[in-house]
Amino acid sequence: MRISFCAGLILSVLAGHAGAGTFTDLGADGLQLTSLSVHGHIASGVIGGGGAWRWTADQGATLMDGFVSSEGMNSYAQPIVGAYTPDNNPADAVGAMYYSNTAIIGEPDILGGYPNTGGGTGQGISTAYGVSDAGVVVGLAYDETNNPIAFRWSTAEGWSRLPVNRPDTYSRANGISKDGSTVFGWNDQETGYRSGVIWRNGKTIDLVDADGNPVGEALGASADGRVVVGYNYGTFNGNEAWRWTEETGVQPIGVMAAPAGVAKTAARIRLAMQQQQNVASERRDARIQAPDGFFPPQALAIAVSDDGHTIVGGSGIPPVRHAVIWTDDGGTMELLSDYAAAHGVTIPAGLTLLSANGISADGLTIGGFAAGATNYRSYLIDFHAENHRPVLVQATGQVGFNNLTSGPFAGVPDGSPVQMTFVMSPNGTVIAPGQDTAYPLSVASFKLRAGSASETLQPVQGGVSVQITNDFPKSDGIHLFSTPTHSGQAFEFELFNPGGNLFDSTDIDGVNRTFGPELFEKIAWDIQDGNRSMTIDLQSVTLKDVALSVSSRR
Numbered sequence: 001m002r003i004s005f006c007a008g009l010i011l012s013v014l015a016g017h018a019g020a021g022t023f024t025d026l027g028a029d030g031l032q033l034t035s036l037s038v039h040g041h042i043a044s045g046v047i048g049g050g051g052a053w054r055w056t057a058d059q060g061a062t063l064m065d066g067f068v069s070s071e072g073m074n075s076y077a078q079p080i081v082g083a084y085t086p087d088n089n090p091a092d093a094v095g096a097m098y099y100s101n102t103a104i105i106g107e108p109d110i111l112g113g114y115p116n117t118g119g120g121t122g123q124g125i126s127t128a129y130g131v132s133d134a135g136v137v138v139g140l141a142y143d144e145t146n147n148p149i150a151f152r153w154s155t156a157e158g159w160s161r162l163p164v165n166r167p168d169t170y171s172r173a174n175g176i177s178k179d180g181s182t183v184f185g186w187n188d189q190e191t192g193y194r195s196g197v198i199w200r201n202g203k204t205i206d207l208v209d210a211d212g213n214p215v216g217e218a219l220g221a222s223a224d225g226r227v228v229v230g231y232n233y234g235t236f237n238g239n240e241a242w243r244w245t246e247e248t249g250v251q252p253i254g255v256m257a258a259p260a261g262v263a264k265t266a267a268r269i270r271l272a273m274q275q276q277q278n279v280a281s282e283r284r285d286a287r288i289q290a291p292d293g294f295f296p297p298q299a300l301a302i303a304v305s306d307d308g309h310t311i312v313g314g315s316g317i318p319p320v321r322h323a324v325i326w327t328d329d330g331g332t333m334e335l336l337s338d339y340a341a342a343h344g345v346t347i348p349a350g351l352t353l354l355s356a357n358g359i360s361a362d363g364l365t366i367g368g369f370a371a372g373a374t375n376y377r378s379y380l381i382d383f384h385a386e387n388h389r390p391v392l393v394q395a396t397g398q399v400g401f402n403n404l405t406s407g408p409f410a411g412v413p414d415g416s417p418v419q420m421t422f423v424m425s426p427n428g429t430v431i432a433p434g435q436d437t438a439y440p441l442s443v444a445s446f447k448l449r450a451g452s453a454s455e456t457l458q459p460v461q462g463g464v465s466v467q468i469t470n471d472f473p474k475s476d477g478i479h480l481f482s483t484p485t486h487s488g489q490a491f492e493f494e495l496f497n498p499g500g501n502l503f504d505s506t507d508i509d510g511v512n513r514t515f516g517p518e519l520f521e522k523i524a525w526d527i528q529d530g531n532r533s534m535t536i537d538l539q540s541v542t543l544k545d546v547a548l549s550v551s552s553r554r
Helices: 265-276 336-342
Strands: 011-014 022-025 031-036 043-047 052-056 060-063 067-073 080-084 094-098 109-112 126-131 137-142 148-154 158-161 171-176 182-188 194-200 203-206 218-221 228-235 238-245 249-254 298-304 310-317 320-327 333-335 352-359 365-371 376-382 391-402 417-424 435-450 453-455 464-470 476-484 490-497 513-515 522-529 532-545
Touching: 031 067, 043 376, 052 067, 052 080, 067 094, 094 137, 109 126, 148 182, 171 218, 182 218, 182 228, 194 218, 194 228, 228 249, 228 310, 238 310, 238 320, 249 298, 249 320, 298 320, 310 365, 320 336, 320 365, 333 336, 336 352
Parallel strands: 031 352, 031 376, 067 126, 094 126, 126 171, 148 171, 218 298, 238 298, 298 352, 320 352
Antiparallel strands: 011 022, 022 376, 031 043, 031 365, 043 052, 043 067, 052 060, 067 080, 080 094, 080 126, 094 109, 126 137, 137 148, 137 171, 148 158, 171 182, 182 194, 194 203, 218 228, 228 238, 228 298, 238 249, 298 310, 310 320, 310 352, 320 333, 352 365, 365 376, 391 417, 391 532, 417 435, 435 453, 435 464, 464 476, 476 490, 490 522, 513 532, 522 532
């Protein structure tokens, strides 16, 4: 049974001028956000003391039944990955994938344990930490000798152990880039120090500083894996966050001590952390927990935008940490609360932003967790301007079959190129998960060309609309149902995607993608005239903003 922590937005603070962003409290004590979807409208994380949750604006935070952790997701939160156990006993938890229809089916897709596993050490058998858009899962598992190892898993290839340069020490994969090219994580040094590792282009890369010393674990990567970020690059300033590229190697990007006047937050932060202190060392996660005690300043780079230009994380003197942001145009780290204030977003009184753990593809939505009055609370900051734009739909294909004897397409030969364009109008309503949303189609903008012939639609009473489905309950789709054409025939354009990996929970003017036919199980694109028809084979369909306005957060 899904338990709702909140029915919708609990707290939204909007600045008073156009283009200002919003602050959203996700609505319950104990929530620690760990991952964010491509457009920043689906979040997931863990609950202090155990458990996991998934959040959308319309449903609020809902429990992922049976999950003891939620560590990552692909671009569209299909799936979210973590560890699952049907009996709520963390000792037998295994890696698993949660989809939007998991609650309906009754259980998630389960990875199980590594082949011939020794069974773990009472802290679980395996945990999935990341998943690519193609469904490759990575994480931590226990091998035959109960040694924690970094693993890679896919439906096609099954389990494999990620190679490390110190196979006798512990390792873990913290995540994988969206395109699947790069896995990142850690492999202990013989001293027990968590040393950052990247698996890329068939190589295992141990990450080191300019003097050849190992740096700390890798925590995030850009969409193509060309930028990887992490923490513990030792300098005279403290333990700095770092950014890696193949061209530059590992470079420190800064560290900040806690600002004056906030040391009093340490007691309540420490109290919230105590419930995690008994977690085995190989399973403790720097993204969630700071070390217990006071040390030199430490910064963590945890998540990075798709292009690698914006990085978020946390910095301070553990256990007091504050959310920070770094952009490569400025090249300096600053408090996320200061950055938000400079861009018209006010952080509510009583909340201290501790960490930023997720970022949208464009870098304009940031999620993390904060210290509230008594416990953690998760948040989203959205810097997008309220500027809804019309959306141009462009589809290309070729005639697959045609026996029409009337109308403009009579006689158009098979194989002829086809192009279709029309414009939809956004209405400020998100493509909500589990729903079907109607968007008005401008009949005057519609044109279908096949060979040298063309056709338009007839206006109908009530107007023509395009139905966009998202996670319904898992599938996505684009549906322009049977509509009369100018010549009196019937036109249909319907694409059905069973994987639910087309759309995030965003308005239609936030999609900006081109889809190929491989993403669709059902494609109906045709002109019907009684028992005669012209069918069209899809090559691509693109949803693109008609006029992208310049929307800068800097």
